[in-house]
Amino acid sequence: MSKHKSIPICSKASPEEMAADLKSLVDFQDEGLTLLALNRMVEKQLIPHLMQYDQPGFQSMFNAYPEEGAKYGATVALYFNQGVTNWQVSPGGVMLEELCCKAICKLFGFSPDADATFMASGTYGNQEALYLALHKQAEKEGFDLAEKGLKGFKDPSRLIVLTSKDAHFSVKHAARMLGLGEECLRFLPVDSNRRISVHKMKEIIMKLQKSKDIFCVFITAGTTSTGSVDPILPIAEICEEIGAWLHVDGAYGFAYRLVLEWNYLFEGAELADSLCWNPHKQLGIPIPNSLLFVKRWEDFGRMTVYSDYFNRREDSEPNPGLKSPPSTRPFSALSLVTSLRYQGITKVIERLRAPLVAIKMFYERLKKEDDIEICHQPDLGILCFRIVPDGYPEKELDNLQRYVYDSIMAERERTISLTKLDDKIVLRVVAIDPVVTTKALMETISRVKALAKEYKK
Numbered sequence: 001m002s003k004h005k006s007i008p009i010c011s012k013a014s015p016e017e018m019a020a021d022l023k024s025l026v027d028f029q030d031e032g033l034t035l036l037a038l039n040r041m042v043e044k045q046l047i048p049h050l051m052q053y054d055q056p057g058f059q060s061m062f063n064a065y066p067e068e069g070a071k072y073g074a075t076v077a078l079y080f081n082q083g084v085t086n087w088q089v090s091p092g093g094v095m096l097e098e099l100c101c102k103a104i105c106k107l108f109g110f111s112p113d114a115d116a117t118f119m120a121s122g123t124y125g126n127q128e129a130l131y132l133a134l135h136k137q138a139e140k141e142g143f144d145l146a147e148k149g150l151k152g153f154k155d156p157s158r159l160i161v162l163t164s165k166d167a168h169f170s171v172k173h174a175a176r177m178l179g180l181g182e183e184c185l186r187f188l189p190v191d192s193n194r195r196i197s198v199h200k201m202k203e204i205i206m207k208l209q210k211s212k213d214i215f216c217v218f219i220t221a222g223t224t225s226t227g228s229v230d231p232i233l234p235i236a237e238i239c240e241e242i243g244a245w246l247h248v249d250g251a252y253g254f255a256y257r258l259v260l261e262w263n264y265l266f267e268g269a270e271l272a273d274s275l276c277w278n279p280h281k282q283l284g285i286p287i288p289n290s291l292l293f294v295k296r297w298e299d300f301g302r303m304t305v306y307s308d309y310f311n312r313r314e315d316s317e318p319n320p321g322l323k324s325p326p327s328t329r330p331f332s333a334l335s336l337v338t339s340l341r342y343q344g345i346t347k348v349i350e351r352l353r354a355p356l357v358a359i360k361m362f363y364e365r366l367k368k369e370d371d372i373e374i375c376h377q378p379d380l381g382i383l384c385f386r387i388v389p390d391g392y393p394e395k396e397l398d399n400l401q402r403y404v405y406d407s408i409m410a411e412r413e414r415t416i417s418l419t420k421l422d423d424k425i426v427l428r429v430v431a432i433d434p435v436v437t438t439k440a441l442m443e444t445i446s447r448v449k450a451l452a453k454e455y456k457k
């Protein structure tokens, strides 16, 4: 498979042009093609339209090309196509996944009682965590949520989840899918670095406590927009006091707990009732690779559904399928295991540290640029900023950021992203792969400045 390393980072085709290129691929025929013919079609028609994640100019999203060791594991998993939820379908797959989950818990410093399971994505991990929290609340009210559902609650409108205004939108999906509705979410204000303000959180809890039941606090270790890490330890202490389940969404950020100089940001993570993390982001493990951790292994018991043909109550072997809904899942553990073994933890940590250092140095450089407004101090590998040329009218600044973003994306030499912080449109760069250096990020700034000059108000 040839990777198209040369610029552009992805073809410049419009959606219509792309559809025209791809159309013949889905022209399902009675007769099959040779693999050689298929390969030619895919190389010519599809691959130029795929995004090249390993280029220094890829500065927009959390995606990465597979790391070499991970690629090996993924190839073996693909070859044998193991389902891993049940001993009957893959004893070796099941046992490796169970051992891997325990070993990863240890690597991150969780207690020996902790456990984990592989999930299809961070979104599903967050959803399962919210279900576990709700189940625990039902137990407090003296009934089994699995049996009775929401109607078991005396007054479901009292149920509240506290989260940050910067939390990933998957928390909304979770609230919807559980039948609670988005109305159950209370979005907490953030401080100047876009971390939950603990002091304001306490005030809000005081106000809510009489009329509502805060059953879950859903915080983020590495927010999607700015990479900010909410203060885990003080929030864990509050949750302990008010008896709320603490879920940490570490889908993007939790890997950085392994990097010594950044470790302090994650203090208290081991106190969380549940936590999710996506090795398919910065570790370069093939998608899907996501983990949900729980502080007490028996918490997964709330997910258990037995059946007559497998996952039987009387089975004595491990069945990871009892920890989450799917009865078929890919053998994701293998690529994580082979990646960590191939590189060794020292190299893994170096890989993780590089983009954090790049963004930190980038931030220091940007502080000296008069026409750049920095939106937050970076906790991890993300920085949001605005280009603000001297004397530019405030009301035009959002349009200027949009113009710069659209132009950069159309050029296809690099990618950045656009997001909204409070009421402002801002530009956002992400460093996931070590190839994204401070130099590469500064080149983006040069382009941003040149485009801003071109923009006609």
Ligand SMILES: Cc1ncc(COP(=O)(O)O)c(C=O)c1O
Pocket (backbone or CB within 6 Å): 062, 120, 121, 122, 123, 124, 168, 170, 220, 222, 223, 224, 249, 250, 251, 252, 278, 290
């Ligand atoms: C903080 C955070 N949580 C959850 C998710 C959702 O993860 P997934 O895309 O695996 O569903 C993301 C995705 O980027 C994220 O950044």
